[in-house]
Amino acid sequence: HGISMEIPEGSFIALVGPSGSGKSTIARLIASLWDVSSGSILLGDTDIRAIPQEAYSDKIAFVSQDNYLFNMTVRENIRIGRADATDAEVEEAAKHSGCHEFILELEHGYDTVVGTSGGHLSGGERQRISIARAMLKAAPIIILDEATAYTDPENEAAIQASIAKLVVGKTLIVIAHRLSTIVDADKILVIDRGRVAAEGTHEELVAESPLYGQLWNAHVASRDTAEEVA
Numbered sequence: 499h500g501i502s503m504e505i506p507e508g509s510f511i512a513l514v515g516p517s518g519s520g521k522s523t524i525a526r527l528i529a530s531l532w533d534v535s536s537g538s539i540l541l542g543d544t545d546i547r548a549i550p551q552e553a554y555s556d557k558i559a560f561v562s563q564d565n566y567l568f569n570m571t572v573r574e575n576i577r578i579g580r581a582d583a584t585d586a587e588v589e590e591a592a593k594h595s596g597c598h599e600f601i602l603e604l605e606h607g608y609d610t611v612v613g614t615s616g617g618h619l620s621g622g623e624r625q626r627i628s629i630a631r632a633m634l635k636a637a638p639i640i641i642l643d644e645a646t647a648y649t650d651p652e653n654e655a656a657i658q659a660s661i662a663k664l665v666v667g668k669t670l671i672v673i674a675h676r677l678s679t680i681v682d683a684d685k686i687l688v689i690d691r692g693r694v695a696a697e698g699t700h701e702e703l704v705a706e707s708p709l710y711g712q713l714w715n716a717h718v719a720s721r722d723t724a725e726e727v728a
Contacts, residue, residue, distance in 0.1 A: 499691075499692040499693050500693060501524060501537075501692075501693070501694060502694070503694065506669075506684075507638075508667070508668070508669055509669060509684045509685070510665075510672070510684045511672070511683060511684065512671075512672045512674050512685070512687070513525070513672070513687050513689055514674050514680065514686060514688055514710065515690050515695070515709075515713075516690065516709075516713075519691060519692065520689050520691070520692040520693075521643075521689050522643055522644075523692075524689065525560075525641050525671065527539060528558075529558050529560045530546055530555070531560075533547060556635075556637065557637055557638055557639055558641060559579075559641070560632075560641045560643070561625075561641070561643070561645045561661075562643035562644065562645065563643060563675075565624065565625065565631075566616075567615060567616030567619070567627060568612075569612065569613060569614045569615075571606075571611055572601055572604065572607075572610050572627060573588055575612060575616075575627055575631065576591060576627060576630045576631050576634060577634070579591070579631040579633070579635035580634050580635055585608075588608070588634065591630045591631075591633040591634040592627075594630070594633055594660070594664075595633055595660040596626055596657070596659060596660045597627055597629075597630055597660075600623055600626075612624075612627075622656070626656065626660060629645075629660045629661065629664060632664060633664050637668075638668055638669060639668065639669045640664060640669065641672075642661065642671070644673050658679070676717065677713060677717040678717065681700040683699070685698065685699065688709055695707070696710060
């Protein structure tokens with residue numbers, strides 16, 4: 499409702515807020531997975547609806563918590579990022595995303611069929627293949643929609659390292675599940691009930707936004723509890 503924001507080229511922007519506040523809706527609108535019903539989204543000075551879908555899609559790499567893998571080989575799933583990529587380029591992307599080693603351990607390596615929805619692989623393995631696909635695409639705008647929300651700590655560390663390589667020099671838009679991953683963002687937008695409730699750096703929001711303060715305190719408490727259990 500009345501969302502207005504500017505995302506400078508090369509910046510790191512984070513969207514945070516309670517579940518159901520509208521964060522993923524904003525991400526999908528920016529990615530042109532959905533169209534706005536009023537207002538506009540501009541890339542530079544151009545309404546994205548005036549840009550051919552394929553041309554705009556080339557500029558966006560979208561990595562979410564539920565990326566889909568097709569029932570074909572690992573190599574073909576990664577190559578979806580760029581159809582004309584060579585085998586060597588596919589494998590290079592896999593190395594950078596931290597999945598080359600486990601792929602080689604599969605029954606047929608890169609030619610292993612992953613099963614329906616990637617069912618023959620673990621959640622962490624599917625996620626790293628999705629990141630390899632995004633790396634191969636080499637799009638200038640990266641959208642991460644809670645990309646590590648369902649991964650265990652061991653896989654999360656590997657995925658975070660992969661993401662760090664993926665986003666170098668890119669415009670980065672992150673929907674944060676764990677707030678500790680976005681404290682260094684250039685700007686954080688707090689979304690509440692479909693509106694921008696506050697915006698600023700982590701330090702500014704901790705001091706000035708009650709809602710962000712609640713989210714941060716809840717994150718710190720859950721992190722401390724996890725450390726105690728470990």
